[in-house]
Amino acid sequence: MTTRTASATYQGLGKDGKGSVSTQSGVLSDTPYAFNTRFGDEPGTNPEELIAAAHASCFTMALSFALAAKGFTDGTLETSAKVTLDKDGDGFKITKSALDLKATVAGIDVAQFEEIAADAKANCPVSKLFNAEVTLTHTLNA
Secondary structure (H helix, E strand, O other): OOOOOEEEEEEOOHHHOEEEEEEOOOOOOOEEEEHHHHHOOOOOOOHHHHHHHHHHHHHHHHHHHHHHHOOOOOEEEEEEEEEEEEEEOOEEEEEEEEEEEEEEEOOOOHHHHHHHHHHHHHHOHHHHHOOOOOOOOOOOOO
8 A cells, every 4th residue: 555645734714815735755845825826827736737637647657557568668658637627506526637648659559559548547546536435534623
């Protein structure tokens, strides 16, 4: 089992609040996020961008390993992901993650590539996350 961590803080509430997010690896370290980084053009990140990066990288790695397992040794994979956040009643909901793949794989035919890519899409851990159990523990300092 592998466990990775990230943390987020948010000071102030609602649109007036500002936060930061950090990752265990240090790739993100107190990276700002807030209402205007999510819905405006203020510099910083947002949850949908982070999910898109996770999905694109996870799928691409899963496909790379699947192709290698089938004996392919030379190729280049480039994936972008577009995560859509839509209004849902009084709140919001992530409704889609659209992967767009550009691939060059020596010696593979289209049908075999499509089969391997579809399996990687369905079975990469981040794709599976969209249907995963989510747990929550909390401590409230009131």
